[in-house]
Amino acid sequence: MSDEFDSLRRLRPDRVHPDDPAEPPVFEREKERLMSTIDASLPGPLGVMRMPDIYPRLAYEDERAALDYLVRVFQLDEIREARIEHGEEWDYTMLAWVRAGEGVVMIGHANAEVHRIHSPKTIGNTTVQMMVYVHDVDAHYAHAVAAGADITMEIEDAFYGERRYEATDLEGHRWHFAERFEDIKARGRTVPDDA
Amino acid sequence: MAAESDAELIAASLEEPGCFGAVFDRHATVVFRYLVRRVGVDEADALLGEVFRVAFEKRATYDTARANARPWLYGIATNLLARHRRGEARRIRATARLLARQQPADDPADRVVGTLDARELWPHVAEAVAALPEEERDALLLYAWEELSYEEVADALGVPVGTVRSRLNRARVRLRELRPTIGREQ
Numbered sequence: 001m002s003d004e005f006d007s008l009r010r011l012r013p014d015r016v017h018p019d020d021p022a023e024p025p026v027f028e029r030e031k032e033r034l035m036s037t038i039d040a041s042l043p044g045p046l047g048v049m050r051m052p053d054i055y056p057r058l059a060y061e062d063e064r065a066a067l068d069y070l071v072r073v074f075q076l077d078e079i080r081e082a083r084i085e086h087g088e089e090w091d092y093t094m095l096a097w098v099r100a101g102e103g104v105v106m107i108g109h110a111n112a113e114v115h116r117i118h119s120p121k122t123i124g125n126t127t128v129q130m131m132v133y134v135h136d137v138d139a140h141y142a143h144a145v146a147a148g149a150d151i152t153m154e155i156e157d158a159f160y161g162e163r164r165y166e167a168t169d170l171e172g173h174r175w176h177f178a179e180r181f182e183d184i185k186a187r188g189r190t191v192p193d194d195a
Numbered sequence: 196m197a198a199e200s201d202a203e204l205i206a207a208s209l210e211e212p213g214c215f216g217a218v219f220d221r222h223a224t225v226v227f228r229y230l231v232r233r234v235g236v237d238e239a240d241a242l243l244g245e246v247f248r249v250a251f252e253k254r255a256t257y258d259t260a261r262a263n264a265r266p267w268l269y270g271i272a273t274n275l276l277a278r279h280r281r282g283e284a285r286r287i288r289a290t291a292r293l294l295a296r297q298q299p300a301d302d303p304a305d306r307v308v309g310t311l312d313a314r315e316l317w318p319h320v321a322e323a324v325a326a327l328p329e330e331e332r333d334a335l336l337l338y339a340w341e342e343l344s345y346e347e348v349a350d351a352l353g354v355p356v357g358t359v360r361s362r363l364n365r366a367r368v369r370l371r372e373l374r375p376t377i378g379r380e381q
Contacts, residue, residue, distance in 0.1 A: 004367045005339040007320050012340045013232045013290045016297065026227065030244035031219050037248050038212045080209045080255065 051097070051104050056128065059110035059117040060171050066107055067096045069170045073147040074132075074177070075140060076100050100132045110171075120172030129166075129174040136187065137163050137179035144177075157181075157192050201264035205257045215254065219247050222268050229272055232340055234282040242279070246272045261350065266343060270351035273333050284325040291321035323369055331369075334362040 010016075060066035070076045076098040084095040093109040110119035120126040134140045141155045144167055152174065153166035164178035181191040199207070201218060208215040226246055230239030249271050250264075257267060276283065295317040324332060330352070337348045338359075345363075349356040 004370050005335070007316070008324065008335070008339045008370065011287070011290055011294060011317065011320055011324075013286065014228065016290050016294045026240045026243055027223055030223065030247070031216065033244050034219055034247050034251065035213070035216055038215055038251060083210065 052102065055104045055106060056130070057106040057108055057115070057117065058128075058130075058173055059112075059115075059119050060107055060173075061110045061119045061121055062171075063094050063096065063107050063109050064092070066170060067094070067098070070098050070105075070107070073144050073149050074167070074169070074175060075134075075143060076105070076132075079104070100134065103132065105130060126172055126174055129176050131176050132178070133183075134177050134179060135183070137165070137177055137184075140177055140179075141165050161191075163191070200262040202257070202259040202262050205254050205264060206259050208251075208254055212251070215251050218250065218264060218268075222265055223247070225265065226268050226272050229269065229341055230276070233276055233286065233336065234279045235286045238279055238282050242272070242275055245275055249275070266347040266350035269337060269341065269343065269347075270353060273337070273351060276333075277329065280329070287321045287324055288318065291317040320370070323372075327366055327369060331362045331366045334359050335366040338363060 058066075067078060071078055077100070079097040079099055082097040086093050093112060095106065095108045097104055097106050099105075108115070110117070110122060138155065141151075145151060149167045150169075151165060152168045153164075153176075155163065155165035157163050158178075161181045162178040163181070163184060164176060166174060166176045168174055184191050199217075201221065204214050204217050208218075223243065227239055227243050230242050230246075233239075234242070246268060250268060253271070257264070261267065295314040324335070327335065333352060334348050337343045337351055338345070343351065345356050345359050348359045352359070
């Protein structure tokens, strides 16, 4: 390589200072310190993030597929540090936490020991709906549709001042996604009230 | 088992933080040499651990589409260097003096400087580099000393490639301006 920077390249200190040590003891020392920093950073799984004072736990027969679906189709963010996994491939169970804004939903195995909550897939009904506010609900909707979501209420402007749609996830839990008119206006779009 | 990419290691370290130790094993030497080049052994010694501690804390934000973590680590190191600018200016001046002494004034191999006296030139290059705006100097040294590509420099500094190109162009112009300056002084 030859250009205006050649003079600078020759000024590269390790080409000039012959006495700089190549492998000083710093590596061993800093590796040790890094590993103890890493060890000290291991709180309980929930210590990583303080969860909201109230949040739901949803049950799925296949919670791994559910986690993938919620992240991929509904664009929820997993709080990865919080995940807890048990067992081997044949008896695998997982607890995971996903986030939308300040809200959190916990997902776990259906009818698991102790908690005994069920997947809508098993009981044929559901008794709860997740209400989620998102940024740019039209884009959220378009993404969900493109990702193959089961849309159970088309996107529309609701009379109480929100644009919203509903979708049912892979095991039948119902999700309601909305954006407030004030937030839609704040990003420079018009809403029915303006008309 | 095939060797894991840095991105895979970093992703794995979210669940098993101990995996992050391997990122240190892979890149500590390169990062250390970079720090030494810019601020000398003593300050590099103090900074090396910090680079990897910061990286560890930020690992959840690592873009796992980037298999090689080296540009990312260069970026973190460069940010930390911002607090050591005076040490850096001292370092490059000292290097220039040493280089000027090492090199006979009539060194025929000295094609870069042409007929100019090396004892005059090197301090001028050092001053020019020391006087560059920080963002230009960061881009320039990552490119010229660390031999990162434009794309890698952009990754490291968190700016578009076009920005790297224009920073390097500005630095290029400033270094080119040195020649007439030295000519007049002679």
